[in-house]
Amino acid sequence: MNDPALTASSNRRIRQNNEVAALRALHQFGRLTRAELARKLRLNRSSSGHIIASLTADGLVREAIEDLPEQAGYARAGRPGIMLELVPDAIFFLGVEIGVEHISTVEIDLGTNIVSTNVEPFDGPSINVEAAVDRAVRLALQSIPVSKLERCEGVGVSTPAQMDKNGFVHFAPLLGWRNVHLAKLVRDALPIRVPVLAENDANAFAIGATYGRSEVHSGVTLFLVMESGVGGGIIVDGSLFRGANGLAGEIGHLIISDAPGPRRNLEQLIGLENIMADYRKTSALSDPTFGNFLSDVQNRLPSAVSTAEDWARALAIGLVQTCRIIDADKIVLGGSVAALYPLMAARVAAHIHAIQESSFPFPSITMNDEGTVGSAFGAACMLHQRYLSLQSQRFADGTAELEGAEEDED
Amino acid sequence: MNDPALTASSNRRIRQNNEVAALRALHQFGRLTRAELARKLRLNRSSSGHIIASLTADGLVREAIEDLPEQAGYARAGRPGIMLELVPDAIFFLGVEIGVEHISTVEIDLGTNIVSTNVEPFDGPSINVEAAVDRAVRLALQSIPVSKLERCEGVGVSTPAQMDKNGFVHFAPLLGWRNVHLAKLVRDALPIRVPVLAENDANAFAIGATYGRSEVHSGVTLFLVMESGVGGGIIVDGSLFRGANGLAGEIGHLIISDAPGPRRNLEQLIGLENIMADYRKTSALSDPTFGNFLSDVQNRLPSAVSTAEDWARALAIGLVQTCRIIDADKIVLGGSVAALYPLMAARVAAHIHAIQESSFPFPSITMNDEGTVGSAFGAACMLHQRYLSLQSQRFADGTAELEGAEEDED
DNA sequence: TATGTTTGTCGCTTTATGCAACATATTAAT
DNA sequence: ATTAATATGTTGCATAAAGCGACAAACATA
Numbered sequence: 001m002n003d004p005a006l007t008a009s010s011n012r013r014i015r016q017n018n019e020v021a022a023l024r025a026l027h028q029f030g031r032l033t034r035a036e037l038a039r040k041l042r043l044n045r046s047s048s049g050h051i052i053a054s055l056t057a058d059g060l061v062r063e064a065i066e067d068l069p070e071q072a073g074y075a076r077a078g079r080p081g082i083m084l085e086l087v088p089d090a091i092f093f094l095g096v097e098i099g100v101e102h103i104s105t106v107e108i109d110l111g112t113n114i115v116s117t118n119v120e121p122f123d124g125p126s127i128n129v130e131a132a133v134d135r136a137v138r139l140a141l142q143s144i145p146v147s148k149l150e151r152c153e154g155v156g157v158s159t160p161a162q163m164d165k166n167g168f169v170h171f172a173p174l175l176g177w178r179n180v181h182l183a184k185l186v187r188d189a190l191p192i193r194v195p196v197l198a199e200n201d202a203n204a205f206a207i208g209a210t211y212g213r214s215e216v217h218s219g220v221t222l223f224l225v226m227e228s229g230v231g232g233g234i235i236v237d238g239s240l241f242r243g244a245n246g247l248a249g250e251i252g253h254l255i256i257s258d259a260p261g262p263r264r265n266l267e268q269l270i271g272l273e274n275i276m277a278d279y280r281k282t283s284a285l286s287d288p289t290f291g292n293f294l295s296d297v298q299n300r301l302p303s304a305v306s307t308a309e310d311w312a313r314a315l316a317i318g319l320v321q322t323c324r325i326i327d328a329d330k331i332v333l334g335g336s337v338a339a340l341y342p343l344m345a346a347r348v349a350a351h352i353h354a355i356q357e358s359s360f361p362f363p364s365i366t367m368n369d370e371g372t373v374g375s376a377f378g379a380a381c382m383l384h385q386r387y388l389s390l391q392s393q394r395f396a397d398g399t400a401e402l403e404g405a406e407e408d409e410d
Numbered sequence: 411m412n413d414p415a416l417t418a419s420s421n422r423r424i425r426q427n428n429e430v431a432a433l434r435a436l437h438q439f440g441r442l443t444r445a446e447l448a449r450k451l452r453l454n455r456s457s458s459g460h461i462i463a464s465l466t467a468d469g470l471v472r473e474a475i476e477d478l479p480e481q482a483g484y485a486r487a488g489r490p491g492i493m494l495e496l497v498p499d500a501i502f503f504l505g506v507e508i509g510v511e512h513i514s515t516v517e518i519d520l521g522t523n524i525v526s527t528n529v530e531p532f533d534g535p536s537i538n539v540e541a542a543v544d545r546a547v548r549l550a551l552q553s554i555p556v557s558k559l560e561r562c563e564g565v566g567v568s569t570p571a572q573m574d575k576n577g578f579v580h581f582a583p584l585l586g587w588r589n590v591h592l593a594k595l596v597r598d599a600l601p602i603r604v605p606v607l608a609e610n611d612a613n614a615f616a617i618g619a620t621y622g623r624s625e626v627h628s629g630v631t632l633f634l635v636m637e638s639g640v641g642g643g644i645i646v647d648g649s650l651f652r653g654a655n656g657l658a659g660e661i662g663h664l665i666i667s668d669a670p671g672p673r674r675n676l677e678q679l680i681g682l683e684n685i686m687a688d689y690r691k692t693s694a695l696s697d698p699t700f701g702n703f704l705s706d707v708q709n710r711l712p713s714a715v716s717t718a719e720d721w722a723r724a725l726a727i728g729l730v731q732t733c734r735i736i737d738a739d740k741i742v743l744g745g746s747v748a749a750l751y752p753l754m755a756a757r758v759a760a761h762i763h764a765i766q767e768s769s770f771p772f773p774s775i776t777m778n779d780e781g782t783v784g785s786a787f788g789a790a791c792m793l794h795q796r797y798l799s800l801q802s803q804r805f806a807d808g809t810a811e812l813e814g815a816e817e818d819e820d
Numbered sequence: 821t822a823t824g825t826t827t828g829t830c831g832c833t834t835t836a837t838g839c840a841a842c843a844t845a846t847t848a849a850t
Numbered sequence: 851a852t853t854a855a856t857a858t859g860t861t862g863c864a865t866a867a868a869g870c871g872a873c874a875a876a877c878a879t880a
Contacts, residue, residue: 011834034859050837076857080858220658254734322735355665422838456869459829489825490877492828
């Protein structure tokens with residue numbers, strides 16, 4: 001390809017474009033009639049009919065059986081249309097998360113419903129890449145019957161690593177990997193030849209949390225995942241903003257150098273480790289958990305509250321700094337530490353207002369309520385998204401390569 | 411429009427798409443033959459010919475007269491193709507910058523060459539919006555003969571203000587504006603009915619500096635404009651990243667709270683005012699200029715070097731913090747203060763490496779060498795960019811609205 | 821001079837959409 | 851109950867644009 005978005009669309013390309021548009025519309029709205037679809041896509045009703053016929057022949061769309069009562073509230077005049085819907089189990093996608101302490105896998109269908117999940121403990125640092133990939137693939141496939149395998153249309157991998165968009169890992173400090181082509185390894189380990197994408201776990205998490213059937217939020221959403229480490233991802237107008245090296249949104253490395261002494265970054269201040277280290281100093285319990293800490297905060301134990309207060313302050317600074325740069329209008333907190341936020345929301349807001357010039361708009365802060373399998377789900381969504389795009393394997397001309405890199409110049 | 415990128419491509423749309431692709435290719439590469447164009451656009455030669463015929467009929471493209479020697483270095487076998495080029499003066503665009511101390515305007519042609527410029531002193535804060543717009547429009551049009559006016563295809567406005575993408579200004583602290591529809595005011599003040607876009611001056615500057623005939627840099631570029639104030643813009647894969655409120659990249663408001671005492675932001679530390687305030691304390695001159703400061707630094711005068719050292723350190727911190735979040739791979743420094751950078755590049759780099767974990771990639775830092783009219787040029791480029799897109803007025807169906815907002819839901 | 825190579829054009833085919841018309845299914849009105 | 855009104859889905863035909871193959875033209879090389 002010479003230049004992105006410079007390539008012309010051929011005659012066949014039109015239909016492909018319209019087919020994916022139809023699939024996306026059906027995914028987003030759940031059920032539509034041919035006429036509704038035509039209006040949404042600004043097509044003629046007859047064209048809409050043709051496209052649906054083609055998708056139905058491929059087994060991706062069907063006419064819905066009118067069993068459910070429908071939102072039959074208002075019955076307008078005229079012949080009622082026939083509801084169309086995606087065929088959920090027409091195809092499926094797999095998502096795999098290779099974490100530090102566990103491997104988890106998800107199977108989602110064409111409607112992005114979670115069909116099944118698997119989790120397995122894992123000791124990342126002690127296992128090399130090939131073995132990790134092998135275990136991950138095995139876990140993902142264990143509940144898939146062989147006959148179903150051919151309906152798999154993609155596998156996504158997420159892992160705590162810095163990688164480029166081709167799935168080549170430059171560095172994974174927590175796992176000890178360096179310069180491994182993760183996507184290629186997974187591709188080779190699979191018994192089927194399907195598209196494989198890999199992404200940083202925080203980025204995948206962000207995708208999973210925003211990629212739903214709800215309408216795309218056009219704006220900038222900052223996603224924060226707070227565990228031992230603090231990761232982040234940025235979603236712009238519904239799609240991931242990777243940055244030049246896939247590191248965009250990794251705000252855990254922000255320097256919050258307010259305190260005297262050695263420079264500390266945000267991760268060290270708001271991560272689980274710091275909280276628990278502080279808490280252990282004062283807790284009466286011998287081996288206190290984060291849950292203990294939360295209830296102590298709720299019960300207003302001064303020492304716990306003080307720790308939480310420091311946390312709130314550091315979080316506020318981190319968020320303000322970040323929003324100065326990316327101008328987000330929505331912040332979503334995730335990860336186990338996020339549970340502390342509801343207790344401290346007022347304090348965080350107070351700090352933000354203290355730091356911030358009042359004339360600046362500040363984003364709303366919400367919690368990631370959907371208890372999905374997180375990162376693995378997001379990785380699977382990436383392939384769902386790809387399938388509902390022009391890069392879909394359905395349109396492979398034979399000329400298109402599946403494997404390698406894509407950038408070439410003449 | 412229901413959803414971005416959900417609208418279907420009709421038959422006519424395909425041609426429009428190919429026409430703009432051809433125009434963009436000609437703009438980027440300057441001269442191409444029909445066959446070369448066909449290869450770049452992955453079209454058939456005959457299709458390429460048809461598209462060129464259509465564009466030629468519209469007066470936008472012509473066959474170049476082979477006067478200039480051509481890069482005739484290598485003559486390959488076969489019939490030589492006929493070089494095609496954009497007709498520069500087929501149409502033109504205007505860019506207007508309403509600054510704090512001056513108004514400047516630019517006229518650019520279809521090849522994004524600057525045709526003419528006008529600058530006029532101006533006292534922003536003392537004049538209300540309507541009067542400012544009136545003066546700006548008058549200045550922009552003063553050198554355009556009436557007969558030429560109909561070939562104008564768009565006007566861009568840039569001003570130091572926070573505005574949404576429709577050109578509605580929420581707040582312009584330096585000019586004292588609040589909640590004015592700048593784009594609409596300009597539209598109404600013009601004697602012609604053309605598309606009008608407005609953008610923050612730093613953002614416009616960033617667009618102007620990256621929007622050239624050079625190939626699009628796919629990656630993340632951070633643009634810094636250092637004058638009295640410090641503004642910034644972020645370009646992602648060749649197009650502006652505005653953020654939710656048009657404030658993305660405004661890193662002047664980053665908090666660099668390292669020093670004890672009141673919290674200071676980046677603008678206060680690396681802006682012209684701070685440098686000169688420091689310099690005045692020690693300079694022997696009665697009314698020292700920034701130029702004096704630069705030569706003192708070059709001559710290694712300790713006090714000046716010390717001020718510059720502080721500047722370098724603050725800049726390094728600001729850049730590292732920003733790149734942690736947006737993961738830029740290229741930083742471009744602009745504005746008058748940027749002249750200090752070449753003298754301090756080594757110190758900045760040293761600070762960056764001291765702060766930064768070594769495993770992180772860090773972007774290259776360059777200067778904005780092209781001494782363009784900056785912000786006004788960028789504003790004009792926005793309309794050039796728009797013209798070379800599917801939103802171009804050339805494709806107006808009559809149904810498409812030119813004026814108001816665009817977002818509506820059914 | 822002959823041959824090979826690349827370009828631009830022309831006619832024909834293919835494909836997908838748009839348009840108009842029509843039968844169909846439902847609601848509202850008489 | 852019957853009729854009018856309205857919206858849907860389908861069908862046949864027109865249109866638009868790209869692809870394909872072929873051919874003359876223009877140039878380099880042997």
